[in-house]
Amino acid sequence: MRLDNTNIIVTGASQGIGKAIALKSAFYGADLCIVGRHSDTLKVTQGEIEKLGRKCVAITADVTDFESVTSMVKQAQETLGQINVLVNNVGWDATEQFWKNSLEFWDKIIEINYKSVLYCSRAVLDSMIENNSGKIINIASDAGRVGSSGESAYAGAKGGVIAFTKSLAREVARYQINVNCICPGPTNTPLNQGQPEKIRMAIERVIPFKRIAEPDDIAGPVVFFASSLSDYITGQVLSVSGGLTMQG
Numbered sequence: 001m002r003l004d005n006t007n008i009i010v011t012g013a014s015q016g017i018g019k020a021i022a023l024k025s026a027f028y029g030a031d032l033c034i035v036g037r038h039s040d041t042l043k044v045t046q047g048e049i050e051k052l053g054r055k056c057v058a059i060t061a062d063v064t065d066f067e068s069v070t071s072m073v074k075q076a077q078e079t080l081g082q083i084n085v086l087v088n089n090v091g092w093d094a095t096e097q098f099w100k101n102s103l104e105f106w107d108k109i110i111e112i113n114y115k116s117v118l119y120c121s122r123a124v125l126d127s128m129i130e131n132n133s134g135k136i137i138n139i140a141s142d143a144g145r146v147g148s149s150g151e152s153a154y155a156g157a158k159g160g161v162i163a164f165t166k167s168l169a170r171e172v173a174r175y176q177i178n179v180n181c182i183c184p185g186p187t188n189t190p191l192n193q194g195q196p197e198k199i200r201m202a203i204e205r206v207i208p209f210k211r212i213a214e215p216d217d218i219a220g221p222v223v224f225f226a227s228s229l230s231d232y233i234t235g236q237v238l239s240v241s242g243g244l245t246m247q248g
């Protein structure tokens, strides 16, 4: 499996799952546009990608701002050329009972987890449609498939990402554009660090593989969806959770 001659945008690529996706894609031969809010951490990822011999443009942008997103995509196209793959990875959550959430919290959850996916997808689609090819890979969550206590608003937003994936996949299939979705289970990233050890151990006990995912575990299936090996797969939702949740 190779990603030669493939230009990929990965959002939220300065740490966690996004960084692992960017590095694995580069390892398999892709050139990258990595996006994040902090130029210092993005530069570290950029350096690691360049050490793998791949081209990498690092763009500081806020994916909850449509103008920022369109300017980021334009810059990526000017530097790399046609964007072949978009990975909508940015996401955010904080665990709290739903009835204690503030209205501001809901807005933030919806903007980061759902609207960012709409914005980035919209921004790459014109050129993908014109080119009659492209792949969009959305990083949702198992919370959006099966629910998660203390994450109701987040699960709702991720459920929205899953439904959007399937609907957009139907709309753009005629242009040979694939839209698929990866649902990670609990993964060892900065988003989760700070979780009490007791909770982490309880989660590991119920995962059939008996360990929480590492970011690299999520990156492999993303590379598959970015590659030509998945050309006939669209509108699909893949859980990457060590067997914690299983589809019927």
Ligand SMILES: NC(=O)c1ccc[n+]([C@@H]2O[C@H](COP(=O)([O-])OP(=O)(O)OC[C@H]3O[C@@H](n4cnc5c(N)ncnc54)[C@H](O)[C@@H]3O)[C@@H](O)[C@H]2O)c1
Pocket (backbone or CB within 6 Å): 011, 012, 013, 014, 015, 016, 017, 018, 035, 036, 037, 038, 061, 062, 063, 064, 089, 090, 091, 092, 093, 112, 139, 140, 141, 142, 183, 184, 185, 186, 187, 188, 189, 190, 191, 192
């Ligand atoms: N870690 C898990 O257990 C887990 C489980 C299921 C799903 N996910 C999903 O996987 C994805 C990656 O999660 P992670 O754990 O690596 O998160 P993370 O918090 O470690 O990394 C997210 C990155 O996105 C960036 N980001 C956040 N808001 C942004 C914005 N508005 N504009 C640009 N960049 C922004 C952050 O700065 C950070 O670099 C998210 O969509 C998350 O919801 C994670």
